[in-house]
Amino acid sequence: MQxxxxxxxxxxxxxxxxxxxxxxxxxxxxxxxxxxxxxxxxEMPDKLHHPKEDQIFALLxxxxxxxxEHLDQxxxxxxxxxxxxxxxxxxxxxxxxxxxxNFPGFRDAVRTYIxxxxxxxxxxxxxxxxxxxxxxxxxxxxxxxADFVRNGDPWSGPGNRYADLFRRITSLAPAPIGVGGGASH
Numbered sequence: 001m002q003x004x005x006x007x008x009x010x011x012x013x014x015x016x017x018x019x020x021x022x023x024x025x026x027x028x029x030x031x032x033x034x035x036x037x038x039x040x041x042x043e044m045p046d047k048l049h050h051p052k053e054d055q056i057f058a059l060l061x062x063x064x065x066x067x068x069e070h071l072d073q074x075x076x077x078x079x080x081x082x083x084x085x086x087x088x089x090x091x092x093x094x095x096x097x098x099x100x101x102n103f104p105g106f107r108d109a110v111r112t113y114i115x116x117x118x119x120x121x122x123x124x125x126x127x128x129x130x131x132x133x134x135x136x137x138x139x140x141x142x143x144x145x146a147d148f149v150r151n152g153d154p155w156s157g158p159g160n161r162y163a164d165l166f167r168r169i170t171s172l173a174p175a176p177i178g179v180g181g182g183a184s185h
Contacts, residue, residue, distance in 0.1 A: 003148075004044070004045075004049045004148070005121055005124070005125065007044065008041070008044065008045055008049070008117070008121070009121065011037055011040050011041060011169075012041075012114050012117055012118070014037065014169070015034075015037045015038075015041075015110060015114065016110070016111075016114050018030075018033070018034070018037075018174075019106075019107050019110050019111070021174075022103065022107075023103070023107060027174065029095070029103075030172055031092070031095075031096050032168075032172060033168075033169065033172035034092055035092060036168045036169050036172065037169060038085065038088045038089060038092060040169065041085055041088065041113075042085040042088075042089070045081065050078045050081060052144070052147050052148055053074070053078070053124070054075065054078060055144065055147065056128065056132055056144060057071050057074065057075060057128070059132075059136065059140060059144075060128065060131060060132055060135065060136075063131075063135040063136070064131060064135060066131065067127055067128060067131050070123050070127045070128060071128070073123065074120065074123060074124065074128070077116070077120050084113060084116065085113075087109055087113070088109055088110065088113055090109075091105055091106040091108075091109035091110070092106060094106065
């Protein structure tokens with residue numbers, strides 16, 4: 001779970017940095033790169049990571065009620081994740097179509113998404129994982145870990161599904177995020 005959080009954090013940090021560099025005039029927008037990063041955000045967490053976390057949440061609810069408020073919040077966010085990522089998609093399309101005049105809307109959508117995602121990840125790391133570590137048996141962790149391993153590592157995904165996407169991101173993103181030159185599109 002934490003390895004998947006680290007992969008997502010790398011993308012979020014990279015996206016934040018690129019948006020800031022565009023705003024500061026250090027980079028021209030690379031729409032392919034931005035779309036690739038948003039694609040990863042929509043794919044890995046929404047389709048692979050959150051369903052496994054939902055299993056952890058359900059098991060934790062059988063062990064304690066002390067985390068119910070956090071679990072309620074996190075589960076609601078998981079249910080709303082498609083809406084949240086579709087807002088990023090729509091903001092990017094608007095930016096691509098309207099150019100610099102529509103950058104503020106895109107920037108604000110990215111910043112809102114990232115801020116919300118940091119709160120989400122921190123809640124899981126600070127509250128849910130410690131409670132689960134304390135309350136789950138070794139057998140329960142073995143089953144949970146098997147579910148995470150079955151999807152492959154978060155950088156390549158099941159059946160290497162994300163490997164090409166990560167190669168695209170790292171080849172397009174400027175250093176230190178990737179190895180690309182930050183060419184304008």
